[in-house]
Amino acid sequence: MSDPVRYHLGGFPPARIDWARLVPLIGTANAALARFDGLLAAIPNATVLLSPLTTQEAVLSSKIEGTTVTMGEVLEIEAGGDGEGVTQPKRDEAEEIRNYRTALTFAAKALEDRPLSPHLLREAHALLMDGVRGRDKNPGSFRTEQNWIGARGCAIEQASFVPIPQEHLLAGIETWAAYVQSQDPLDPLVQLAIIHLEFEALHPFKDGNGRLGRMILPLFLFQRGILSGPNFYMSDYLERRREDYVEALRAVSRDGAWTDWCAFFLQGLVEQAQENQRKAQAILDVYQRMLLDTxxxxxxxxxxxxxxxxxxxxxxxxxxxxxSSGIPKPTAQRILSLLRKAGVLRPIRKGSGRRPTIYAFPMLLNIAEGRDVL
Structure with missing residues (x-):
């Protein structure tokens, strides 16, 4: 077995980028993001209407780290569901998803009056890891010992990647933070590609680095004014190309392949901006139709x-x-009955005794998951 790839000490920021190769992708990615943001601006209360996409992003980002819970299961658990498939491990994973949303919401709000900084990330990390798997690994604090990436339980000699040594970590974080805030001549999307990979290469926490690193993506786009809100979801692309994603991280430290990574990342921005726009438009269409039909x-x-x-x-x-709807009880019950009979709502757990009926809104769930789940 080959030796593990070790962090590129002294290799950040990258000394050389092949701009000629990236320029076409930069233009395409900026145009795709601009179209997506134009749609966001047209969506009333985008935070609410796109909340299922935020939940799906949290689900997929956590799936990269090994969870199996689906968005539908998360929402069912939050609604009080206790069906046959709702096991304790699923409940634990659903708690991780909720924490992701909480941390993202907190960080986006914080960016209104302070920068994207190591301190803010420590606060978000504490929320991300609160009461869930990894809660015993110093949430909100940078690591003070060497970590590594590889098969669960493997020794460092069998690792696929070894992040920056702990004695260099704080200096590495300072360099990273300065680069985040620099108004570098680089295109900001290339800058974001480099920021994300460097964070993952530093792996500054004992756990939760992958999810927090992916959370940085919408936060940076929002802070820089590239998007009008932190509503960008890239984990679908990264989860589908997980092996390429991990190999790109290793290739930067092993071969200095920053341009390859940036090209991979920019292509992901293009594909996800297009997919996010398609889903957001579909949600807006359903919303407008519901406002007319209901x-x-x-x-x-x-x-x-x-x-x-x-x-x-x-x-x-x-x-x-x-x-919660503010509708008088008799009217609310009648509306629920009519929506169910019309097929707009579907009961996924029938009520009995003191257990209430749990309903799902299939049109919205199917859009968010990108497939017919109900």
Missing amino acids: PELTHSQHAGRAVEFLFSRPVFASPHFIE
């Missing part, structure tokens, strides 16, 4: 409230709809 279906002045609730909680227990 009043006719329910003959209720509260139809708009019902629609807003469904997009914020596409899986929910019936009492929560009644309590």
Whole structure:
């Protein structure tokens, strides 16, 4: 077996990038992101309407780290579901997904008045790891010992990659932080590619580095004004090309292959911007159609409230709809019944005794997951 690839000490920031190779991709990626952001600006309350995409991003980012819970299962668990497939491991993984969303929301809010910095990342990391797998690995604190990447339980000699030694870590983080804030002549998308890979190569925490490193992507795009909100989801591309993703990290330290990595990353930005735009447009289309159809279906002045609730909680227990929508109970019950009969809602757990019915909004879930799940 070959020796592990070790961190490129002294090799960051990269001394040379093949700009001629990257320029076409840079233009395509910037154009794709601009089109996506134009759509975001047209979506009313994008944070709510796109929340299923944020959940799916959290699911896929965690899947890269070995979780198996699906978005539908996460939402069912949050709604109080206890079906046959809802095991304790699934509940634990769903908690990791919730933490991801909490950390991302916190960090995006923090960026309104302070920069993307190591301190902010430590705070986000503490939220990410709160009460879940890895909670015993000093959440919110940089590591003080060597770590490595490889098969679970392997020795460092069998690792695929060994990050920066702990005695150089703080200096490495300082260099990384200065690069994040520099108004470098580099195109900011190439800068983001380099920022992301360097963070993963530093691997500054004992656990949670992959998820936090991917969280940096929407935060940087938001901070730099490239996107009007932290609504960019790239884990689908990285999860589908996981082997290429990991090999690119190794190739930078082993061969100085920064240009190869940047090309891989820029292609991912293009593909994900296009896919994110397609999904966001589909969600907006369904939302606008629901705003037109639901009043006719329910003959209720509260139809708009019902629609807003469904997009914020596409899986929910019936009492929560009644309590949170602001609709009077008899009217809320009638609206639920009409939406179910029309096929807009589907019960995924029938109520019995004190156990309420749990409903799902299949159109929205299918868009977010990119396949028919209900």
